Amino acid sequence: MVRRAPGQGADQNLERMLFSSRTGKAEALSSDSERMIFMVTGTAKITMYAPWVHSLKEKRMIVKSVCAKVRNKFNVSISEVEEQDTHQSIVLGLACVTGDAAFADRVIDHVLNFIEEITEAEIVDVKRELL
Structure with missing residues (x-):
């Protein structure tokens, strides 16, 4: 599961920092490569x-x-x-x-x-x- 880093707005067009609950590290994803995966x-x-x-x-x-x-x-x-x-x-x-x-x-x-x-x-x- 991936969640947004605190203080990051949804309207930000550049890169956003996302925290991965699996690794515990922040990852940078550009807005065009980010997608939702459902199970x-x-x-x-x-x-x-x-x-x-x-x-x-x-x-x-x-x-x-x-x-x-x-x-x-x-x-x-x-x-x-x-x-x-x-x-x-x-x-x-x-x-x-x-x-x-x-x-x-x-x-x-x-x-x-x-x-x-x-x-x-x-x-x-x-x-x-x-x-």
Whole structure:
């Protein structure tokens, strides 16, 4: 993260001193080379219902299979985050990091469509957040 040095005005046209929080040193950047770089984190909490599951072992096989297939097809992090001791309820957490909010939203859409294709479990609820 980069922040302005104290006492530096935004209207100054020449060079501005910026403090880098990584190095702790001041850096001079000309106004034409300065640009903002954003990091967008897209997250989703996917709640699924699998009525045919009657044991935790059976549920664990389904969760492992879905997570492995999603990881192999998309470059995202996915894991079971809640309801680990409930047989028929599956709650997966998903996260991706990009430079564009629209792209993060599209990735989540593609992952949801893929999960619907590869499993018979019903997606009951999806909560999304873009940070």
